[in-house]
Amino acid sequence: MEFKFKQANSIDYKSVTPEYLFNERRRFLKLGVGGIVGVLSVDSLLADIARELKYKSMSKDEMLKLNGEVLHLTSEELATSYNNFYEFGYSKSDPKKKGDSLKVSPWEISIEGEIKNPMKIELENLISKVNLVERVYRFRCVEAWSMVVPWIGFELRELIKMVEPTKKAKYIQFTTLYDPEQFPMQGGFFGLNIGRNASFLDFPYKECLRLDEAMHPLTLLAVGMYKKRLLPQNGAPIRLVVPWKYGYKMIKSINKIEFLEEQPISTWEAENPKEYGFYGNVDPEVSHPRWSQSSERVIGQRGRIPTLYLNGYAKDVEHLYAGLDRTKLY
Numbered sequence: 001m002e003f004k005f006k007q008a009n010s011i012d013y014k015s016v017t018p019e020y021l022f023n024e025r026r027r028f029l030k031l032g033v034g035g036i037v038g039v040l041s042v043d044s045l046l047a048d049i050a051r052e053l054k055y056k057s058m059s060k061d062e063m064l065k066l067n068g069e070v071l072h073l074t075s076e077e078l079a080t081s082y083n084n085f086y087e088f089g090y091s092k093s094d095p096k097k098k099g100d101s102l103k104v105s106p107w108e109i110s111i112e113g114e115i116k117n118p119m120k121i122e123l124e125n126l127i128s129k130v131n132l133v134e135r136v137y138r139f140r141c142v143e144a145w146s147m148v149v150p151w152i153g154f155e156l157r158e159l160i161k162m163v164e165p166t167k168k169a170k171y172i173q174f175t176t177l178y179d180p181e182q183f184p185m186q187g188g189f190f191g192l193n194i195g196r197n198a199s200f201l202d203f204p205y206k207e208c209l210r211l212d213e214a215m216h217p218l219t220l221l222a223v224g225m226y227k228k229r230l231l232p233q234n235g236a237p238i239r240l241v242v243p244w245k246y247g248y249k250m251i252k253s254i255n256k257i258e259f260l261e262e263q264p265i266s267t268w269e270a271e272n273p274k275e276y277g278f279y280g281n282v283d284p285e286v287s288h289p290r291w292s293q294s295s296e297r298v299i300g301q302r303g304r305i306p307t308l309y310l311n312g313y314a315k316d317v318e319h320l321y322a323g324l325d326r327t328k329l330y
């Protein structure tokens with residue numbers, strides 16, 4: 001199915017895109033293309049985007065720049081074959097191999113809890129109500145590897161405004177679909193349906209953000225990447241993307257969004273609270289108990305690069321954590 005989306009806005013492209021490409025983008029917007037977003041078909045928009053960003057035509061076409069460091073867009077092949085999605089298995093290759101069991105359409109999302117407008121909404125209907133944007137973000141896994149991924153999605157704050165949180169709402173919790181028929185590991189090890197408690201993680205996978213983190217314009221619900229719909233291995237049909245947090249916060253295949261008054265315990269925090277916290281903020285100075293977080297292996301490249309505080313997005317988001325002890329925000 002086709003969808004319509006808007007190219008990344010200037011803030012985001014400026015921070016990750018070389019200046020000459022950013023200037024191209026401004027020219028593009030001046031021509032008025034930005035103004036008719038939502039009317040163009042995805043195909044014509046993709047053609048324009050491909051031309052504007054020149055990913056395909058330049059020799060170092062996939063180089064992006066952030067905070068003075070040169071980054072490379074991770075190849076689509078790697079980003080869709082080296083995955084963490086424990087519902088499909090514990091090896092990086094399992095999600096791609098086993099992802100076909102997930103039925104991504106139709107897909108209903110239940111939005112509930114401390115809101116004025118609770119709803120169950122079909123994903124395509126939700127997509128028709130929001131502005132899809134493309135954003136190129138750094139992606140840093142807690143296992144100290146990283147990628148750079150071009151997402152397509154919408155700002156989570158659009159959905160939050162739609163459902164009108166009550167004054168009590170302080171947190172927003174996301175839950176992955178629970179269906180052992182579609183996610184073999186939810187039934188137990190090796191696909192044996194020996195009961196939920198036999199699984200390594202307590203499924204369904206849950207993650208949570210503070211409401212102000214969720215309202216930040218960088219926070220996305222992604223429905224696509226590399227200019228296409230998400231594939232099952234990457235969390236189809238809809239997943240969370242919060243670029244300054246470790247990848248485990250970026251919950252996949254979401255079918256429930258709940259607004260809460262109290263801070264809940266997320267899946268990894270419940271699994272091992274000494275190693276995984278509520279925040280999951282990327283911080284090179286706060287080591288994981290079993291390894292340093294000061295550098296990262298860039299998937300698809302040789303060697304390691306230094307890890308940046310809040311994954312390079314500190315100027316945009318560090319105010320959210322003013323006064324809090326950094327060592328407690330892992």
Ligand code: MTE
Binds near residue numbers: 087141234
């Ligand atoms: N969401 C669910 N439901 N199940 C998972 O196992 N793994 C997380 C996150 N979201 C996970 C999940 C982890 S640990 C990472 S690093 C990212 O997804 C990986 O996303 P990617 O495979 O698209 O790179």
